[in-house]
Amino acid sequence: MLKVSMLTLGDYQVNCYILYDEDSKTCCVVDPGYEPDRIAEKLQDLGLRLEAILLTHGHFDHVGAVRDLAADTDCAVYLNPKDLSLPPQLTAGPLYYTHTYGEGDTLHLAGLTFSVMETPGHTPGSVCLTCQDALISGDTLFAGSCGRWDLPGGDPQAIKASLARLAKLPDSFWVLPGHGETTTLSAEKKYNPYLGR
Secondary structure, three states, X not given: OEEEEEEEEOOOOEEEEEEEEOOOOXXXXXXXXXXXXXXXXXXXXXXXXXXXXXXXXXXXXXXXXXXXXHHHHOOEEEEOHHHHHOOHHHHOOOOOOOEEOOOOOEEEEOOXXXXXXXXXXXXXXXXXXXXXXXXXXXXXXXXXXXXXXXXOOOOHHHHHHHHHHHOOOOOOOEEEEOEOOOEEHHHHHHHOOOOOO
16 A cells, blocks of 8 residues: 655755555655755655655756765666756756656556656656556646746646646546645646646
């Protein structure tokens, strides 16, 4: 069964998720943007070893702790390579990764199965991940809103198409966004003006 622990980190209040199976001793971390020591302390408290870091996109507020965590744990780091085109001022320097992933990929990590959906618009390489009943939406979908598209690499038509794809997913998904409150896809379909039917 999927277990999720959330940390909200840094000045930009990014949501970092620790995902693991209740029977596993390893985990995946999604979007470790800041405070690697705090993330490492939480992993220690949970008794978990970090197997992989999964990045929803390459903006600095989502990747800032990647190098330190990877150096300490020798874990895999997954990124959609389309975000390698982002300017360095948005990524805080060269993006660090060990593996790439994209549309339709399936990852078996930490006793869990993740499916990758490319959802460009906020950045060219933005992805959403599904795992059991969770939709990890990064900065594509927020509670009541969606990611901005006015930064370099953003595309309003692309994010509109990405949100339309998410609207076709089952209502039962629990949405874990990159910032703000968690929500449900059912609620977003009803109340989110960017996702409404």
